[in-house]
Amino acid sequence: MFSIFRWKIQRRIINCWDRPETISRKRTLTKIDKEITGTELAAQTSTSMVAASLAFKQSDSTYSSTLLKHAKQFDFADKNRGSYSVNILEVQSYYNSTGYGDELLWAASWFYQATEDKTYLDYVSKNGRKFGNFGSP
Incomplete structure (x- = not known):
């Protein structure tokens, strides 16, 4: 039974992720x-980008630094x-999003992990209750 279920999922993924050359439907671009x-x-x-910077930290420190530098778009998001x-x-x-607070907390947490900059830990501590909707169902 599980293999049949898996096959249906794989088929949907294959139909969804086509090569750009074979997609005939309109693909609009939207920026934020x-x-x-x-x-x-x-x-x-x-x-x-922060997570990737951690992954490359030892094997390619230059690339890791570049990723971390560009990840500063967290400030833009906030x-x-x-x-x-x-x-x-x-x-x-x-995907109809119900909020962005969790993404901001997640990003700040990863930044703290990567940089040990207390600013990010303070951000999570300050905004965790509000953004995390603690106590809500």
């Missing part, structure tokens, strides 16, 4: 900025708050 905010996207991208699914309506049918 100060006017069209996307805190979740900016914070998650930042988190990915200063320009707004949910991408509110500002980019097309994405609501794919």
Whole structure:
């Protein structure tokens, strides 16, 4: 039974992730900025870069530093708050975000892990209760 279920999932993934050369449907590009905010996207991208910087820290310190430098878009995410699914309506049918606080906490946590900069630990400590919705179902 599980192999049948897995096969159906794999088929959906294969149908979803086509080569760019064979995709005939319209693929629009949307960016986030100060006017069209996307805190979740900016914070998650930042988190990915910080995590990757840790992965490359010993094998390629130059690349690791570059990733960490570009991950500073966390500041952009924090200063320009707004949910991408509110500002980019097309994405609501794919993933309708309910908030961005968890992504900001996640990014700050990874930054603290990578840099040991107490600023990020303080950020999580200060905003954890509010962003984490502690006590909410």
